[in-house]
Amino acid sequence: MNTTDDTHCAALLARIDALTEAGQLRRLSGAFARFIASLGHGSPPLMLACVLLSELEGRGHSCLLLSELAGDPRALLGWSEEDWSALRTSAGPLPKSVAAWNAMLYQCDQVWPVQDLDFQQPLVLDGERLYLRRYWRDETTVARAVRERAAAPRLVDVGRVRHWLDTLFHHAPREGGPDWQKIACAAALRSNLGIITGGPGTGKTYTVARLLALLFATAGGASGADLGSSAGGVRIALAAPTGKAAARLKQSIDNALEELAGRVPELRLPELAARMGAARTLHSLLGARPDTRSFVHHRGNPLDVDVLIVDEASMVHLEMMAALLDALPPNARLILLGDKDQLASVEAGAVLGDLCHDAQAGGYSAATVDYIRAATGQEIPPGFQGAAGPLAQQTVMLRESRRFGGPIGQLALAVNAGDAAAARAALASDSGGKLSWIDPAQQQDVLQLALAGYQDYLRMIARAGAGADIGGEEHDAWVLQVLRSFEAFRILCAVREGEWGVTGLNEAIEQRLEAAGLLRKRGEWYVGRPVMVTRNDYGTGVFNGDIGLTLPDPARAGSLRVYFSEGASIRSVLATRLRQVETAFAMTVHKSQGSEFAHTVVALPREGGAVLARELVYTGITRAKEHFTLCTPSAAVLDSAIAQRTQRASGLRTLISE
Numbered sequence: 001m002n003t004t005d006d007t008h009c010a011a012l013l014a015r016i017d018a019l020t021e022a023g024q025l026r027r028l029s030g031a032f033a034r035f036i037a038s039l040g041h042g043s044p045p046l047m048l049a050c051v052l053l054s055e056l057e058g059r060g061h062s063c064l065l066l067s068e069l070a071g072d073p074r075a076l077l078g079w080s081e082e083d084w085s086a087l088r089t090s091a092g093p094l095p096k097s098v099a100a101w102n103a104m105l106y107q108c109d110q111v112w113p114v115q116d117l118d119f120q121q122p123l124v125l126d127g128e129r130l131y132l133r134r135y136w137r138d139e140t141t142v143a144r145a146v147r148e149r150a151a152a153p154r155l156v157d158v159g160r161v162r163h164w165l166d167t168l169f170h171h172a173p174r175e176g177g178p179d180w181q182k183i184a185c186a187a188a189l190r191s192n193l194g195i196i197t198g199g200p201g202t203g204k205t206y207t208v209a210r211l212l213a214l215l216f217a218t219a220g221g222a223s224g225a226d227l228g229s230s231a232g233g234v235r236i237a238l239a240a241p242t243g244k245a246a247a248r249l250k251q252s253i254d255n256a257l258e259e260l261a262g263r264v265p266e267l268r269l270p271e272l273a274a275r276m277g278a279a280r281t282l283h284s285l286l287g288a289r290p291d292t293r294s295f296v297h298h299r300g301n302p303l304d305v306d307v308l309i310v311d312e313a314s315m316v317h318l319e320m321m322a323a324l325l326d327a328l329p330p331n332a333r334l335i336l337l338g339d340k341d342q343l344a345s346v347e348a349g350a351v352l353g354d355l356c357h358d359a360q361a362g363g364y365s366a367a368t369v370d371y372i373r374a375a376t377g378q379e380i381p382p383g384f385q386g387a388a389g390p391l392a393q394q395t396v397m398l399r400e401s402r403r404f405g406g407p408i409g410q411l412a413l414a415v416n417a418g419d420a421a422a423a424r425a426a427l428a429s430d431s432g433g434k435l436s437w438i439d440p441a442q443q444q445d446v447l448q449l450a451l452a453g454y455q456d457y458l459r460m461i462a463r464a465g466a467g468a469d470i471g472g473e474e475h476d477a478w479v480l481q482v483l484r485s486f487e488a489f490r491i492l493c494a495v496r497e498g499e500w501g502v503t504g505l506n507e508a509i510e511q512r513l514e515a516a517g518l519l520r521k522r523g524e525w526y527v528g529r530p531v532m533v534t535r536n537d538y539g540t541g542v543f544n545g546d547i548g549l550t551l552p553d554p555a556r557a558g559s560l561r562v563y564f565s566e567g568a569s570i571r572s573v574l575a576t577r578l579r580q581v582e583t584a585f586a587m588t589v590h591k592s593q594g595s596e597f598a599h600t601v602v603a604l605p606r607e608g609g610a611v612l613a614r615e616l617v618y619t620g621i622t623r624a625k626e627h628f629t630l631c632t633p634s635a636a637v638l639d640s641a642i643a644q645r646t647q648r649a650s651g652l653r654t655l656i657s658e
């Protein structure tokens with residue numbers, strides 16, 4: 001290192017440390033930059049790039065675009081001009097263009113330019129993207145698998161498909177236009193990948209249940225009548241990122257198949273539903289092992305399935321999607337269901353959003369248009385035709401919501417479209433009690449809502465003497481009732497810290513409920529405490545995101561258990577065995593994905609930085625089944641959140657199209 005570099009390195013490190021102390025940088029970022037520098041020549045620009053890469057990783061980005069590095073990464077990082085310019089200046093002269101950054105990084109011993117020999121360097125330079133090796137590997141795994149699956153054709157007997165689709169879909173779409181649900185089924189049959197995206201209530205599960213029936217009906221070479229034997233070989237697995245979403249998927253598919261069964265008795269759908277088994281979390285499906293990131297199932301020990309349906313795919317992060325695709329046999333069909341407009345996963349990647357890039361526009365090729373016409377009788381309108389790639393041909397967006405109309409649906413649409421004026425108008429309109437907007441709201445307002453929203457389940461517990469005297473099956477039924485009552489209401493926050501954050505609100509809500517005599521707090525654990533699991537725990541069988549309620553253990557006087565609902569059944573764990581949990585009167589919008597509540601309250605803070613974005617507001621609204629309340633400290637907070645889009649740097653789309 002020359003002396004100028006030495007001076008700039010020292011200045012940069014001092015600046016990194018100062019920003020870390022001020023809470024502006026993760027400790028990991030400085031440590032990572034130092035580690036990379038220790039592996040070779042640690043030039044200040046390389047160290048600066050490492051700090052940015054690490055910060056971006058913490059915000060869910062899978063790579064650092066050199067264009068951001070050469071331009072202005074502040075928007076991505078939510079940094080002030082002051083912090084960024086202090087960091088940039090301390091690093092000394094920096095490459096001025098993308099090409100100059102590329103050339104500089106190309107020369108670094110710690111960087112593997114993908115066109116060169118691989119020496120297992122920790123950083124990877126792929127075109128104009130800099131990666132941590134792990135994310136590059138995951139993105140290339142996903143891109144390759146998606147490309148291959150989407151492009152590999154499967155033989156389809158269009159005549160039979162047409163017959164069964166006409167039988168299975170007996171309702172015409174209400175809003176005119178083609179029946180995208182039918183189209184989604186036919187498209188999914190054509191290769192080993194099908195993606196069905198759409199907002200809440202657009203019929204993703206309704207459609208996939210019919211797709212399953214269609215797969216059974218067309219599994220053999222014969223007519224539906226001999227289906228029992230031909231379908232016997234089709235092994236179907238249902239999965240979702242969380243236990244709750246998995247249980248909901250199974251329940252919805254069972255309901256849809258039951259509803260269909262009477263109309264197509266020859267398909268023996270109840271038998272098929274029974275054979276499908278329970279839906280599982282992705283962790284459990286892949287065989288997660290304690291203390292390791294690797295799974296029991298992988299390319300060398302693939303999953304034993306022919307069809308895998310994954311719901312709530314927007315919550316699946318890059319690493320999980322890579323593991324899933326790696327473990328799926330090449331000939332198995334993968335069907336992804338999800339809402340592309342929802343918040344991306346907490347961890348790095350925005351996989352469903354990236355995969356659904358063309359979903360809104362369609363971009364269906366002439367071959368797809370012809371195939372869809374033959375297999376479904378549906379005409380894809382010219383506005384949705386085009387020349388998008390193989391993945392787009394396998395992706396269908398459902399556009400008509402059956403359940404989510406009315407004022408809440410209107411509000412969600414306005415927010416999704418970035419139309420703040422329409423969103424305000426919807427909130428201010430007479431919505432027949434469906435929408436409420438408290439603005440400007442104080443914390444007291446949120447506490448008042450909590451009191452009204454949580455008193456029912458707490459009173460239910462008090463009335464039954466906390467259920468301690470109810471035994472056996474009766475106890476299970478009572479617990480389920482209490483859990484359902486608790487699930488009817490929830491407060492969602494955008495942030496964790498502060499008066500409007502999860503931690504501050506949970507404490508304040510506990511105090512308010514205690515003051516109202518609805519709960520008696522005795523230390524950490526108390527009767528009625530709702531908790532969310534924050535880490536997978538294989539010993540107790542609870543997983544990150546699971547929500548349970550604390551109630552007395554009927555079998556052991558004085559001890560408390562936490563009860564979790566799994567569809568129509570319950571599971572419980574001794575409270576003292578749960579180590580990684582937090583109180584869950586208020587939870588983040590992120591963690592609420594995959595759940596719905598009759599009444600959902602979203603509390604937006606005054607300051608939320610990059611977190612306060614359109615996707616967050618949309619996701620919060622779409623959690624509400626019957627009533628949505630928005631609390632904002634000022635209307636401007638709503639406007640700016642709607643104007644801000646969540647961006648995630650990723651190379652997935654580029655890699656898929658290569």
Ligand SMILES: Nc1ncnc2c1ncn2[C@@H]1O[C@H](COP(=O)(O)OP(=O)(O)OP(=O)(O)O)[C@@H](O)[C@H]1O
Binds near residue numbers: 207
């Ligand atoms: N084509 C249709 N004809 C009649 N009813 C339909 C149709 N499509 C969907 N539905 C009904 O609309 C409701 C919502 O459908 P579904 O649950 O499949 O939506 P979803 O997109 O999976 O919702 P979510 O995002 O909440 O998971 C269900 O009651 C379903 O039976």
